[in-house]
Amino acid sequence: MxxxxxxxxxxTPCLCIGICHGQSKKPAAGSQNSEGVFPKGAKITxxxxxxxxYLYPMIAADSINATDVGNVTFEAGARSRWHLHPGGQILxxxxxxxxxxxxxxxxxILRKGDYIKCPPNVAHWHGASADSAFSQVAVTGREKxxxxxxxxxxxxxYLAGER
Amino acid sequence: MxxxxxxxxxxTPCLCIGICHGQSKKPAAGSQNSEGVFPKGAKITxxxxxxxxYLYPMIAADSINATDVGNVTFEAGARSRWHLHPGGQILxxxxxxxxxxxxxxxxxILRKGDYIKCPPNVAHWHGASADSAFSQVAVTGREKxxxxxxxxxxxxxYLAGER
Numbered sequence: 001m002x003x004x005x006x007x008x009x010x011x012t013p014c015l016c017i018g019i020c021h022g023q024s025k026k027p028a029a030g031s032q033n034s035e036g037v038f039p040k041g042a043k044i045t046x047x048x049x050x051x052x053x054y055l056y057p058m059i060a061a062d063s064i065n066a067t068d069v070g071n072v073t074f075e076a077g078a079r080s081r082w083h084l085h086p087g088g089q090i091l092x093x094x095x096x097x098x099x100x101x102x103x104x105x106x107x108x109i110l111r112k113g114d115y116i117k118c119p120p121n122v123a124h125w126h127g128a129s130a131d132s133a134f135s136q137v138a139v140t141g142r143e144k145x146x147x148x149x150x151x152x153x154x155x156x157x158y159l160a161g162e163r
Numbered sequence: 164m165x166x167x168x169x170x171x172x173x174x175t176p177c178l179c180i181g182i183c184h185g186q187s188k189k190p191a192a193g194s195q196n197s198e199g200v201f202p203k204g205a206k207i208t209x210x211x212x213x214x215x216x217y218l219y220p221m222i223a224a225d226s227i228n229a230t231d232v233g234n235v236t237f238e239a240g241a242r243s244r245w246h247l248h249p250g251g252q253i254l255x256x257x258x259x260x261x262x263x264x265x266x267x268x269x270x271x272i273l274r275k276g277d278y279i280k281c282p283p284n285v286a287h288w289h290g291a292s293a294d295s296a297f298s299q300v301a302v303t304g305r306e307k308x309x310x311x312x313x314x315x316x317x318x319x320x321y322l323a324g325e326r
Contacts, residue, residue, distance in 0.1 A: 037200055037257050038276050058255075058278050065251040065283065065304060067230065088228040092221075092300060094200050094257070113201050115221050120228065137255060139302055141228060 036094035036135030038071035048149050051078025051127075058137075066143035074098060074134045079127020079158060082150035087141025088120040098134030099162070100126045109162050110134070120144065125153045199257035199298030201234035211312050214241025214290075221300075229306035237261060237297045242290020242321060245313035250304025251283040261297030262325070263289045272325050273297070283307065288316045 041056025052075040059069035066087075071094075082103065091100065093114045100116050101107035103123040110116065110126075118124055120141075128134035140147070204219025215238040222232035229250075234257075245266065254263065256277045263279050264270035266286040273279065273289075281287055283304075291297035303310070 038255070038278070059253050059280050065253075065280065067253065067302065067304065069253055069255070069278070069302065090222050090228075090230065090232055090302075092201070092232070092255075115201070115232070117222050117228065137300075139230065139232070139253075141230065 036071065036073065036096070038094065038135075038137060040073050041071060048081050048083070049074075049078060049127075050081070050152055051075055053078050053080075053127075061140075061142040066141060068138075068140045068142055070138050070140075072136055072138055074128035076128050076132055077130050079153050080125045081152050082123050082125050084121050084123045084148050084150070085118060085140055086120055086144035086146075086148070089118040089141070090139040091116040091118065091126065092137040092139070094135045094137060096134035097129040097132040098127055098136065099129060099158075100124065101157075107160065107162060110136070123150055127153070127158075130159065199234065199236065199259070201257065201298075201300060203236050204234060211244050211246070212237075212241060212290075213244070213315055214238055216241050216243075216290075224303075224305040229304060231301075231303045231305055233301050233303075235299055235301055237291035239291050239295055240293050242316050243288045244315050245286050245288050247284050247286050247311050247313070248281060248303055249283055249307035249309075249311070252281040252304070253302040254279040254281065254289065255300040255302065257298045257300060259297035260292040260295040261290055261299065262292060262321075263287065264320075270323065270325060273299070286313055290316070290321075293322065 038058065039056040040054045042054060044053045044055050054073040056071040057068075058071060059067065061068045079099070091110070093110045093112055095112050098110045099107045100110055101124060102118075109129070126136070201221065202219040203217045205217060207216045207218050217236040219234040220231075221234060222230065224231045237259075242262070254273070256273045256275055258275050261273045262270045263273055263281075264287060265281075272292070289299070
């Protein structure tokens with residue numbers, strides 16, 4: 001059921017825009033994410049992530065508001081590849097414990113109530129901690145182009161010291 | 164304490180940008196909002212709202228990411244004036260029960276996990292229900308100008324039927 005919902009959002013952005021403009025979007029009953037506030041959505045099946053990660057697309061960018069919003073839930077140990085956003089990104093943490101790291105910097109710990117502003121074109125990764133799931137809402141500017149995906153985050157990097 | 168934090172954000176956007184870029188922002192201990200996920204912040208003292216409303220500014224727009232993010236908490240019965248956003252707005256509901264209404268439309272009920280995409284330049288208001296507080300994260304595009312504030316929402320409009 002959740003797969004169908006998320007799939008329909010991913011494949012029919014025009015429909016999503018039609019629904020979302022000036023309308024409340026009600027997640028399907030039983031779809032709430034126990035780790036966060038917003039629905040968990042469908043498992044991501046592409047190779048941009050290590051481990052098990054779920055995406056629930058909430059708001060699709062359009063010609064008059066070029067901002068995507070999606071809820072991303074990482075199971076313990078899961079994380080993104082290194083990547084960058086030409087238009088930057090904002091992360092709003094709604095549950096669990098996770099990490100964010102920019103290239104050349106130490107990783108930072110994120111918990112419910114934390115938030116991050118990722119600068120445009122700065123390589124970084126984010127994901128869950130090794131022992132806890134992690135939920136975040138991602139707010140992504142799309143007017144300057146799509147996300148650029150880079151190499152996977154090696155275990156030695158992922159497991160390095162926290163700050 | 165919370166007033167000081169919010170005040171410093173409001174008055175020193177350059178400082179906020181410096182802190183937020185690539186850094187995790189940790190709310191002060193004890194500042195979590197029992198009605199939502201993000202801190203409650205300081206009471207709004209301007210005339211753009213009816214009743215008691217709190218604002219916690221999270222992310223400030225800057226020259227390379229013209230998006231503001233703030234957590235807004237309405238006490239029961241509180242609401243905004245009618246207003247519009249030249250760049251549109253996205254509302255992410257993190258707690259309580261509230262309303263959203265566009266001019267000429269019926270109001271819609273919003274609860275935790277719901278979200279709204281407000282079209283640019285469409286007059287609307289949002290706020291708590293009469294018997295419950297309401298927390299929402301507002302994601303606002305600033306590149307097309309500031310919010311335009313209109314008249315207050317009369318009690319008869321506020322209390323009209325739900326859908």
